[in-house]
Amino acid sequence: MSAQFLQLLFSGITVGATYALAALGFTLIYNASNVINFAQGEFIMLGGMLTVFFIHTGLPMPLAVALAIVLPAGVGILIEKLAIQPAKGAEVVALIIITIGASLLIRGLAQVFFGKGSFGLEPFSSHAPIDIGGAVLLPQSLWVLAVTALVVVMLWLFFSRTVMGKAIRATSCNPLAAQLVGIDVHWVLLLSYALSAALGAIGGILLTPLTMTSYDVGIMLGLKGFVAAVVGGLGSGLGAVLGGLLVGIIEAMSAGYLSSAYKDAVPFVLIFIILFFLPRGLMGAKATERV
Amino acid sequence: MKRLAMPLLALILLLLPLVLPNMYYYDLVIRMTINAVIVLGLNLLIGFAGQISLGHAGFFGIGAYASAVLPTHFGWHPVAALLAGAVATALLAALVAKPIFRLHGHYLAMATLGLGIIIAIVIRNETGYTGGPDGMAVPPLAIFGHEISGEREWYWVFAANLLLSVWFCRNLMDSPFGRALRALHGSEVAAQVVGVDLARYKMAIFVFSAFFASIMGSLTAHYVGFITPNVADFFHSIELVTMVVVGGMASVFGSVVGAVLLTALPQALAAFDGWETVAFGAILMLFMIFLPRGLVPTLAARFGRGE
Numbered sequence: 001m002s003a004q005f006l007q008l009l010f011s012g013i014t015v016g017a018t019y020a021l022a023a024l025g026f027t028l029i030y031n032a033s034n035v036i037n038f039a040q041g042e043f044i045m046l047g048g049m050l051t052v053f054f055i056h057t058g059l060p061m062p063l064a065v066a067l068a069i070v071l072p073a074g075v076g077i078l079i080e081k082l083a084i085q086p087a088k089g090a091e092v093v094a095l096i097i098i099t100i101g102a103s104l105l106i107r108g109l110a111q112v113f114f115g116k117g118s119f120g121l122e123p124f125s126s127h128a129p130i131d132i133g134g135a136v137l138l139p140q141s142l143w144v145l146a147v148t149a150l151v152v153v154m155l156w157l158f159f160s161r162t163v164m165g166k167a168i169r170a171t172s173c174n175p176l177a178a179q180l181v182g183i184d185v186h187w188v189l190l191l192s193y194a195l196s197a198a199l200g201a202i203g204g205i206l207l208t209p210l211t212m213t214s215y216d217v218g219i220m221l222g223l224k225g226f227v228a229a230v231v232g233g234l235g236s237g238l239g240a241v242l243g244g245l246l247v248g249i250i251e252a253m254s255a256g257y258l259s260s261a262y263k264d265a266v267p268f269v270l271i272f273i274i275l276f277f278l279p280r281g282l283m284g285a286k287a288t289e290r291v
Numbered sequence: 292m293k294r295l296a297m298p299l300l301a302l303i304l305l306l307l308p309l310v311l312p313n314m315y316y317y318d319l320v321i322r323m324t325i326n327a328v329i330v331l332g333l334n335l336l337i338g339f340a341g342q343i344s345l346g347h348a349g350f351f352g353i354g355a356y357a358s359a360v361l362p363t364h365f366g367w368h369p370v371a372a373l374l375a376g377a378v379a380t381a382l383l384a385a386l387v388a389k390p391i392f393r394l395h396g397h398y399l400a401m402a403t404l405g406l407g408i409i410i411a412i413v414i415r416n417e418t419g420y421t422g423g424p425d426g427m428a429v430p431p432l433a434i435f436g437h438e439i440s441g442e443r444e445w446y447w448v449f450a451a452n453l454l455l456s457v458w459f460c461r462n463l464m465d466s467p468f469g470r471a472l473r474a475l476h477g478s479e480v481a482a483q484v485v486g487v488d489l490a491r492y493k494m495a496i497f498v499f500s501a502f503f504a505s506i507m508g509s510l511t512a513h514y515v516g517f518i519t520p521n522v523a524d525f526f527h528s529i530e531l532v533t534m535v536v537v538g539g540m541a542s543v544f545g546s547v548v549g550a551v552l553l554t555a556l557p558q559a560l561a562a563f564d565g566w567e568t569v570a571f572g573a574i575l576m577l578f579m580i581f582l583p584r585g586l587v588p589t590l591a592a593r594f595g596r597g598e
Contacts, residue, residue: 036400036401083576083580086580087579087580087583090579090583091341093337093341093342093343094579094583096343096400097343097532097536097575097579098575098576098579098580100345100529100532100572100575101571101572101573101574101575101576101579102572102576103572104529104568104569104571104572104575105568105569105572105573105576106572107568107572108565108566108567108568108569108570108571108572109565109569111564111565111568112564112565112566112569219525223404223405223408226401227401227405230401261412261416262412262416264408264412265408265409265412265413267405268404268405268406268408268409269405269409271401271402271405272387272402272405272406275390275391275398275401275402276390279390279398
């Protein structure tokens with residue numbers, strides 16, 4: 001394995017982990033309400049920007065990070081409560097447009113309050129790169145991977161072991177039946193939006209020391225997370241994680257070996273290939289149709 | 292009233308030059324008519340086929356750059372370039388839509404979004420032809436040896452173009468094709484039962500609206516004389532969708548009203564950097580929540596007649 005290949009693999013997996021978190025967010029909301037939340041990317045942006053902002057105001061790092069996760073979760077709840085809930089029963093197109101509106105609103109406000117500049121963040125631990133087989137691995141990449149892995153495991157435990165998690169899964173299978181056995185479906189929706197926003201924010205915080213952040217990073221990151229969710233098979237949690245890593249790796253490889261100018265186009269070409277040849281994605285085995 | 296709407300629009304377009312004080316307002320009105328025509332096409336797709344395209348700016352961009360690149364670098368006649376751009380756009384739209392309309396769900400939203408972004412990236416990166424992010428000059432449009440120039444001349448071109456498009460769309464709605472579309476709008480299952488081939492109709496309308504957008508891209512490029520990749524940007528696509536939502540889905544005159552209002556809005560907000568995005572976001576959400584049918588159909592219903 002050449003050093004260049006290894007290098008591209010490292011950066012692909014690192015970015016891919018963020019896509020995976022965003023894709024999990026899409027999946028959560030899609031499963032809970034059948035809505036594709038186009039504002040998902042803005043949570044990634046909020047995570048990074050808010051951390052930068054709170055550290056600038058002098059808060060210690062852990063507190064800044066905690067706030068940068070909790071606040072976007074609150075924004076997620078607000079979107080569900082103020083925008084999705086009142087439009088209940090609307091057509092899917094209407095719901096898509098509402099989430100697009102929410103994303104513009106968040107991005108616009110971020111531009112007004114934080115300005116158009118790019119902001120960076122200090123790495124969580126040392127700067128010293130680690131040499132593996134001639135390729136360089138930044139300690140921050142390890143942070144990204146470790147935290148993502150931790151989050152995925154915790155999510156898995158949450159959904160398979162806790163009553164709350166099982167309630168969410170039951171609701172995504174059949175909301176009416178879930179309601180009949182006493183699950184508060186509306187509460188499940190709120191929780192899904194909060195969780196999905198928090199996931200996006202975590203991704204944004206992890207990525208900021210590596211790539212910088214600005215008010216408008218949400219569109220691209222969110223869209224790529226979405227591509228990852230579709231690649232993995234919309235609705236599948238495991239698919240979202242695999243899809244994220246895959247999109248990240250393919251993007252890094254084509255940037256390295258084909259053309260760095262067209263790096264951003266790669267995920268979108270990928271989505272066409274998937275839609276044409278594998279419309280259910282990698283893991284989307286479910287053949288049932290939501291009507 | 293419904294019969295009066297067309298002559299009324301014609302009258303307004305005819306009388307407007309009498310009250311437009313200067314070239315700035317000419318330009319504003321021209322932009323309104325340009326957007327109105329694109330929105331007419333997009334509205335057919337959103338309002339009747341119940342599908343959303345988040346990449347219409349990409350189609351607009353193909354038209355604009357076809358009219359800029361082909362005459363400049365390959366010596367094509369502008370009219371040939373316009374047609375080539377429109378046909379290429381239609382083919383691309385058909386190619387993309389064919390597998391997607393066989394799927395259920397909202398895959399078109401994502402596919403068009405991806406397509407629009409790819410188009411914008413190509414325009415930005417092919418610097419040799421397009422001038423990259425700096426943009427490029429567009430040669431003037433000459434028809435029968437006459438070069439169209441100045442806001443006044445262009446105004447009549449775009450006004451006529453809008454009237455024709457409105458007339459065309461209204462006739463289309465009354466044709467068998469339009470009836471099938473309205474059936475589809477009412478109930479997809481019922482339409483299918485009486486023999487409407489859903490996928491075919493949806494695809495036809497998608498291709499048609501992309502074709503529309505490309506032609507308008509070409510004309511706009513000639514009018515403005517200089518284009519940048521921003522014309523193909525995602526935000527431009529969103530602006531167009533917002534116009535449909537505000538004016539009213541599945542409403543021909545709603546399209547015109549939406550285009551007029553939302554073309555004026557950024558001018559009013561120009562002094563407040565960033566608030567433009569906020570305003571568009573808030574408008575989208577508020578309309579979808581409180582006035583999901585849009586202005587014109589809601590008002591029409593209030594006065595006791597359906598559009």
